[in-house]
Amino acid sequence: MSDGVAGRERFRPADHPHDHFLLTTVVGSYPKPAWLTDVRERHEADGDAVGDDEWQEAIDDASRLITDEHERAGLDAVCDGEMRREEMVEFFARRIGGYEFKGPVKVWGHNYFDKPSVVSEVTYEEPWLREEYEFTAGVADRPVKVPITGPYTLATWSFDEVYDDDAALTYALADLINEEVSRLVEAGARYVQLDEPALATAPEDHAVVGECLERIVDGIPDDVRVCLHVCYGDYGEIYPAINDYPIDEFDVELANGDYEQIDVFADGDFAPDLALGVVDAHTPTVEPVAEIEANIREGLTVVPPEKLTVSPDCGLKILPREAAYAKLENMVRAARNVEADLDSGELDAAALRTSDRP
Template sequence: MTNENRDQFKPEDHPNDHFIMTSVVGSYPKPKWLNRMNDLYEQEDGPVDEEDLQEAEDDAARLITNEHERAGLDTVVDGEMRRNEMVEFFADRIEGYEFNGPVKVWGHNTFDKPSVASEVEYDESWLVDEYKFTASVTDRPVKVPITGPYTLASWSFNEAYEDEEALAYDLAELVNEEIEKLVDAGARYIQIDEPALATTPDDHQIVGDCLERIVADIPEDVRIGLHVCYGDYFRIYPDILEFPVDEFDLELANGDYEQLDVFKDPEFTKDLALGVTDVHVAEVESVEEIKENIKKGLEVVPPERLVVSPDCGVKLLPREVAYGKMENMVTAAREVEAELDAGEIDIDAPTPADD
């Protein structure tokens, strides 16, 4: 059996008959010099102007995209080199949001939590230029991560709408508009990030309704994934199978796959993008360890519906560790494919013949 929506990303010179697509969730460690350039840009009357910063961001995006290629990834991202934070970045580009100063989130980290002061409106494109640049410096398919409307609403102060749900629905219309522009620019792989769903799982119906609005009129050959960070997945499964997405990107390595069985009954009917390296551990897992993690995914879905990636964004890891995890992950995926070709792996997941 083939999976046309996923197999469009299979390289023509792929070495094996089986194909387990390798990808990343999005963020990647920024080069230290880019952080320094950002600091200098923020200084009043500093030595770095907007043109200097854009050149530095272009250089960093080119460098990290190339790093993803060298690791062997089937689909690449620029590591979100132009983004500061997953909510703040988008709120800064949406009419109706304003900023009132940073809020402490964990440890010594702060988050410039925005407020919705008036009805949200779409202004200029958020990601099209980023996508076009990344696509211009690679021959590989580019995945575009975009923060979803539920998280954009949930992680903001709401001062303009009757409730969070109404805000999320309006934001979903804006996300839909942005994705349509990305598709027109050539994007064929969009990942909606909804980490807030894992922290407030009782609102999964709102997320589903938002997704219906987001994917309206999006062509079928555009792959839509939903990334949900670690949480109590049993509280949202199997309801999420009704969401209009092609794949669910789940953070399971961090929990040592304790929740894997959640997705076995009832049958998981979507594609599974499985986290197979733990982004909370600053050590590179061996190829053999990652192969065992990949095989856990084959307990839930057959190979033609499996994608593998790190659990989440890797931006907080040392860069050499992030690269090592990706490189070993790709090697592990290719070895598992070869073993599947040779009939050396028993597949526990339901197959189409069981239907």
């Protein structure tokens, strides 16, 4: 895959004010406008009240709105906040041949998950995200990032009635994702993120995920930036194995844990770029700019500035929209402030990486 510097310079805006560049982006999901949820419910309850054309217009309007919101916050790479998606496994399972839905499963408290079942060999029947990407890229002024649920999570969070073991299903899904990424690349996508939250619950399968990544990137051009997002869990269980993954960027959730695990990556051998969560996706409290600047400096203890990406911990969809936007706006402002300090020499990144942590 592409080297970190060449891969990220593509995302530097032409009017970027500083010599240093910390790539700012989002993980994926974002709060949906209340009116979109209302229109969805009326469309699903009564197609005559809200027809397919009206529903499509509502989705497009929401996508346009949130993409613009990300750009107004100042992000360097944006997405539409997954306005066309409801749930990270269900969305893809409904588009993959071989899946069926047999009813909701209770997961915790009074919450239910429409857990899919694999009832025949999985097949690629139609593009999953090309419409989403092409629309977003068409309305965006900044580069567009495409999040995709990874094969390990798709397999682990499904019932399997066909394959001999989870690994066989996971590899089959990886081959389908390779096809999807190829279609996205044909459409112009150059920044793809694979979401694997399930890996955190079963770190012993890191070799399976590594093999899946090899399958996914097979034949993908070197100029496509590939990110792996793993939220929560013990990162020490999968590092340094991730150094061997064919990825350009590893995205981690550490703000929520006050950076207790940052030392996991501080051995000086961390290979991919680090995409560091610097605002907490689990609380509506908006972090002050100064606090986010301190969080960014935590990342600079592990990697140099040219290998640091700044993002929220995870998707922001559970937050009030006003809080989500304020977090992004402060995050971008903090990144630009840190860049200015690096340019002036007030902040010595090399010294941060060599200093003893308290």
